[in-house]
Amino acid sequence: MPGRDAPPRRGIDPDRGKTWLRRALPIVLAHKWTFAVALGASFVSLLLQVEIPRLLGTDAIDKALVPSVDQALRPPSQRLPAAHFHDILIHDVVIVLVLAVLAGLCGFLSRRYLLATAYRIEFDLRNIIYAHLARLSFGFYDRVQTGQLISRANSDIRSTQMYLTFGPSIIVQCLGAVVAFGYMLAIAPLLALVAMAAMPFIYVATVRMRSVLFPVSWLIQSRLAEVATIVDENVNGVRVVKSFAAEGRQVNQLAAAADRVRWAYVKDADTRARFTPLVQNLTQLGMAFVVLFGGYLVIHHHLQVGTIVTFSFWMVMLQAPFQMLGMLIMLGQRAAASAQRIYEILDEEPTVVDRPGAVDLVGCRGDVRFDAVGFAYASDGPAVLDGFDLHLRPGETVAVVGRTGSGKTTVGRLLDRFYDVGSGAVRIDGTDVRDLTLASLRANVGIVADEPFLFSASVRDNIAYGRPDATLEEVRAAAVAAGADGFVRELADGYDTVVGERGYTLSGGQRQRLAIARTLLLNPPILVLDDATSAIDVQVEQEIHRNLRRLMEGRTTLIVAHRLSTIGLADRVVLVDGGRVVAEGPHAELLESVPLYAEVLAQADQGAGEGEPAGERV
Incomplete structure (x- = not known):
């Protein structure tokens, strides 16, 4: 039995x-x-x-x-x-x-x-x-x-x-x-x-x-x-x-x-x-x-x-x-x-599954390419991405900027294959992500979402969610890199403190830092930061960015950027509009030569005047 x-x-x-x-x-x-x-x-x-x-x-x-x-x-x-x-x-x-x-x-x-x-x-x-x-x-x-x-x-x-x-x-x-x-x-x-x-x-x-x-x-x-x-x-x-x-x-x-x-x-x-x-x-x-x-x-x-x-x-x-x-x-x-x-x-069949003959992603170099990607969330819905082309070279950090609804977050979701593209392909190291096993793909692509989800468990268990066997020293190192170690030590039971459901006993910035630490602990070769520091004040964000610059060395990073400070982390900025890349280059160059980019920044300044630090969100 x-x-x-x-x-x-x-x-x-x-x-x-x-x-x-x-x-x-x-x-x-x-x-x-x-x-x-x-x-x-x-x-x-x-x-x-x-x-x-x-x-x-x-x-x-x-x-x-x-x-x-x-x-x-x-x-x-x-x-x-x-x-x-x-x-x-x-x-x-x-x-x-x-x-x-x-x-x-x-x-x-x-x-x-x-x-x-x-x-x-x-x-x-x-x-x-x-x-x-x-x-x-x-x-x-x-x-x-x-x-x-x-x-x-x-x-x-x-x-x-x-x-x-x-x-x-x-x-x-x-x-x-x-x-x-x-x-x-x-x-x-x-x-x-x-x-x-x-x-x-x-x-x-x-x-x-x-x-x-x-x-x-x-x-x-x-x-x-x-x-x-x-x-x-x-x-x-x-x-x-x-x-x-x-x-x-x-x-x-x-x-x-x-x-x-x-x-x-x-x-x-x-x-x-x-x-x-x-x-x-x-x-x-x-x-x-x-x-x-x-x-x-x-x-x-x-x-x-x-x-x-x-x-x-x-x-x-x-x-x-x-x-x-x-x-x-x-x-x-x-x-x-x-x-x-x-x-x-x-009887509901999953739509995103391992293809027959799918292979594991081993020795990932971090070469990411979006080839003429088209995507819509519903078969009869509007296209979110249409002819989207983007190449991230190994170890490169790219910031994706655009208006709300332009498809920035969708780019990260397709990279981790939360959804399958409607047309075109997303490739890692030259292999279509649909030809890779889901487990190996998601082990190599780490995502920090803009709305971090925490479980009703201890801080340590939340950070070590992707690696339950991680030692306390490894958990603390990830927390230090994410700027979370300081406030965690001040909690009643430190790393053994149990957070409330969805982590609502913590502030939004604290939840985001724990989510960043959770992803950093996995040490994935490809990292997606989807507005990952939106709820963190500027001083703490600068500390996190200093750590991230060190951690992103040799790591391919895609940043869905809503803050100028976050854009500063990128080697290159990509402007998305209408579901496709309309401009790319250094921040200063785009600001001078692309009116739409300046308009996006101006809208961010306007949003900042309504409650956020001026010039911070884009």
Whole structure:
């Protein structure tokens, strides 16, 4: 048996033509032995429980109690000793007690292994979904809401898991009812058929219940995901919400979404309230028929009293499966809706993958070339880059400057292959990045984004995220180079201080410095700085730049520049407009000869006058 944290041994069947249940079957079969023990123990327990009424009715009542009453009506000379009936009764009671203990032990084993199987299936589903999400490309996350993903990875998994495990268990309960019915047929066939007279009506009610519950179940899961989305956006965007004093509006939005969930739940409850009592209580009609018809047979000496008692016990046992039948239908419809929502994720294919025959990027020199690159974020959207040409020689530092929306950030994303180009090619050392393995490409290209993301972990773990095995000395060296060591040492626990979610317990400049340190620790031969010091004050930025100049020696660096001070790091400046390079050269030369470049700088000065240091942003 694999370890507790072992990855799933099987996944979802990729054949979309199969039913949702058949697609999930491989995961269930991966735990077939524990599941078989659970179901087998449950079935044995039911068999023992079915046997108990037979012993009580045909032995204890018909062979001990009823004959003892009959003996009391006979003359003393014709009576059997009372001890004879006592022995039969005690014998039957002992057997019943033994069977009850064995049934209890089997029930314990069944429950123990059933829950173990349930949680293992849930573990597998969560890992399968997370592993698939990790493989999906950025384009998927651009169009899917985070709350939808969270809902499908939580409540939808739980709904699917419950049916996959407890559904077969309920079916086994129904098999116990079949065994009881077999006993009934063997003892009194006609009375058994009378007892089952209500079954056709139960079947019709369950089919109708299923058809009504499915769309409601889908609606419930969809609206729960909507609520999760609103909560996620409000938690992550709490600063925006508060800055606009929009708390009341957001609460009303959540209340409206919660009300839609409430309506769906009420509709679900109303449907079950109409059908479940009917399904459960139709079996009572069968019991009434047993007493009526069985009593008639007893009166006319065609049946013994113990048989009616036994049949009554079995009818009570038959009620439990039919009571669970309604729950099984509800679980099944909710699981079907949830599974389809899960499959929508698992059936999504990543668009950026390793090509067949892709090779590792080894001994990277850092020669980067963009050849007539064309790119749009959506197939029917506007082109962000159109005929973009740029060559970065090994060890060269190039700053990319342009208006907002000119495609500067996109250049870095294509270099690290977050997206694939629509036309043209991006090459490193002469090899198309699409012919390189993603792992080796991203190990050689380090990106520091303008909005750094930190995990809710220690400062040390955040810096060492790309190299978990890095020593504390290496982590500190990277922090020193990024200008972060000073403020980190002042934190309560230094490098062991746990930052809040997304690092919001730190200032924007502190987060950016940690993000720079995280990338520098990897020591990639190609470095992309996407406005990486935008939230850092000028004095600290100058210190970082002094360190960066030393670290960038021999390293190919692409700087998406928004500050004049950042441009000063570059050997060459490239001006981008309309998705292509329109000018390039030293900063002073461009400032004198290219009006558009001067205009971009003038706009930066204007933006600086509205809240930033003059002349700093471009």
